[in-house]
Amino acid sequence: ETLTLSVGLQDERLDEIGDPVKVTAVEPGTVVTAGEALCSVRWTGMHRSEGDELYHAVWKESHGSRTVALPFAARVEGVNNRLAQQPDHLLHPDEKVWMVRVRVLVEDFQRALKDGDVVPRPAKP
Numbered sequence: 001e002t003l004t005l006s007v008g009l010q011d012e013r014l015d016e017i018g019d020p021v022k023v024t025a026v027e028p029g030t031v032v033t034a035g036e037a038l039c040s041v042r043w044t045g046m047h048r049s050e051g052d053e054l055y056h057a058v059w060k061e062s063h064g065s066r067t068v069a070l071p072f073a074a075r076v077e078g079v080n081n082r083l084a085q086q087p088d089h090l091l092h093p094d095e096k097v098w099m100v101r102v103r104v105l106v107e108d109f110q111r112a113l114k115d116g117d118v119v120p121r122p123a124k125p
Contacts, residue, residue: 001106004077006098007038007068009090017043017066020087025079025100032102033073039099040067041090068099071117072108077101 025039032038044063078101082089090097112118 002103003106003109004101004103005074005109007070007100007102008096008098009041009066009068017041017045017064019044020083020090023083023087023090023099025083026076028076028078030076031073032070032076034071035069037067037069038074038076038102039079040065041087070102070104071112071115072104074102074104077103 020041020043022042023039026032026037042063042065044061080097080099083097083099090099109118113120
């Protein structure tokens with residue numbers, strides 16, 4: 001038995017990155033193994049590099065990437081193509097933006113939930 005999951009970044013993970021500048025994902029139909037990258041986000045931002053007791057702050061540009069993977073095998077069913085054109089949509093405050101949709105075995109998903117390896121997002125009311 002299988003189920004389809006929408007995969008994205010949790011709010012806590014989004015807080016750890018700056019402004020998304022590029023989002024890439026594997027092609028629909030791709031089968032990934034546990035731990036294999038499904039998609040990645042390149043970002044830029046600013047971080048406080050120095051400061052003193054008078055609240056003078058020095059900011060420096062920062063950049064990096066975040067890779068999204070699952071702890072089980074999955075078949076990519078769909079990719080949110082909007083993110084390729086508008087990477088900053090990933091930070092949309094009024095939506096829970098999905099990056100890829102995958103089909104997985106129910107028992108693999110249940111095991112990952114039990115082990116705390118995935119955190120489900122509550123359904124919208």
